Amino acid sequence: MTIKYDHPEFREALFHLSRELDMPDRVHAPIRNLVDCSLGRIFWNDWLRQDAQDAEWMPTPGDHEDPEWHRIDGWPERGDGATHRKWSRRAALWMQWNSVDAWHVCDWLITAVADGHPWLANVDANGHPKKLMKCGTLERLVHEATKGLRQRDLREIVLGPEDEIFVLDLGAGHTLVQLLSRSALRAEGMRMHHCIGRGSYDELLGDPDVGFYSVRNENGKPLATLEIRGGFIRQFRGPTNLEPTDAVKDLVASAIDAFEWKDWRDRPRSATDEDYGDEALAILRDLPPARRRPG
Structure with a gap:
């Protein structure tokens, strides 16, 4: 067309x-x-x-x-x-x-x-x-x-304790690591084949309401990446932005409980509410959830 x-x-x-x-x-x-x-x-x-x-x-x-x-x-x-x-x-x-x-x-x-x-x-x-x-x-x-x-280029990046830190034991040798620096984001993006390390998230690293996390296996290999904003899971994606496996979702469930993270669909949404009447807002609230991924 x-x-x-x-x-x-x-x-x-x-x-x-x-x-x-x-x-x-x-x-x-x-x-x-x-x-x-x-x-x-x-x-x-x-x-x-x-x-x-x-x-x-x-x-x-x-x-x-x-x-x-x-x-x-x-x-x-x-x-x-x-x-x-x-x-x-x-x-x-x-x-x-x-x-x-x-x-x-x-x-x-x-x-x-x-x-x-x-x-x-x-x-x-x-x-x-x-x-x-x-x-x-x-x-x-x-x-x-x-x-x-x-x-993409898969060159390794050497990271130190100022770049990423252990956050939670997820069980079965798996861990949750918080990404603290641009180098950490770049390494995560290169290993996971998504663009979290291309600079679009750098400005959020110092924001106390935003956190970037990586799910790692027993060998330190990343299995999924999470972005948390204001206590809501904004993005949760596996390699090349694929859906995380059920096993990884089960592992992350313990972190969700521990930190009381909520689903992105449950966040307050007022930016466009003025566009709709009560009948339209009722429809909007019933929409299926938007599922986002690291970028």
């Missing part, structure tokens, strides 16, 4: 997708155009296909037995601001359903720009990298992202 970049709602749609991606501006700015022509393009086309079927309501994707239905037209009966409400709602829904994959793609784009990957210079007539434009689905983007992250 050919995207119409001059569509009057296109920039509105990208704005709300960008807000749901929840990246600091200094991290988002270098990859903004890449996000727009990859995730943004697919996000837009996904909704064009949905509008061709039903522009007012849609069921939860993949739920074929008794799906939950979602209002997606922006409640035009409420008057001005329907376009804003529509794309805010659609971006929130899309990220609820696709956040794991979307963040995986962002990881790859951040790493590609930081490392100067050659494919960035191979562009089409509009200046968009051909590698991204050939991806017509989110699944294809994820495939390319996984390949790209696996090709």
Whole structure:
């Protein structure tokens, strides 16, 4: 499907997708155009296909037995601001359903720009990298992202006690380690094949409300990475941003109990509540959880 970049709602749609991606501006700015022509393009086309079927309501994707239905037209009966409400709602829904994959793609784009990957210079007539434009689905983007992250430099980094510290014995020889420095984040990212060490999290290292943790096996090999913000588990991912295994989840359960960490879906969310009436907020509260990953 050919995207119409001059569509009057296109920039509105990208704005709300960008807000749901929840990246600091200094991290988002270098990859903004890449996000727009990859995730943004697919996000837009996904909704064009949905509008061709039903522009007012849609069921939860993949739920074929008794799906939950979602209002997606922006409640035009409420008057001005329907376009804003529509794309805010659609971006929130899309990220609820696709956040794991979307963040995986962002990881790859951040790493590609930081490392100067050659494919960035191979562009089409509009200046968009051909590698991204050939991806017509989110699944294809994820495939390319996984390949790209696996090709990173795996040089070892020597760490000291000022870089990471033991936090908790998880049992069966496994431990939880807190990452305290940029070097620790960089080593974790290189060993786990995600972009936690590419600089996008450095500014959070001194924030007392933010913590980065690594689950290690008996040989010190990282099995999963966690980001905790304000006592909520914001991200919990395995190698190359895959879902942690059930065994690792069971190990981390003891840390969740010990530190009273809560699920990210239970955090207060007031940033966009003003966009919705009581009936819409009731729907938002019932959405499935967004699952995020280290970036």
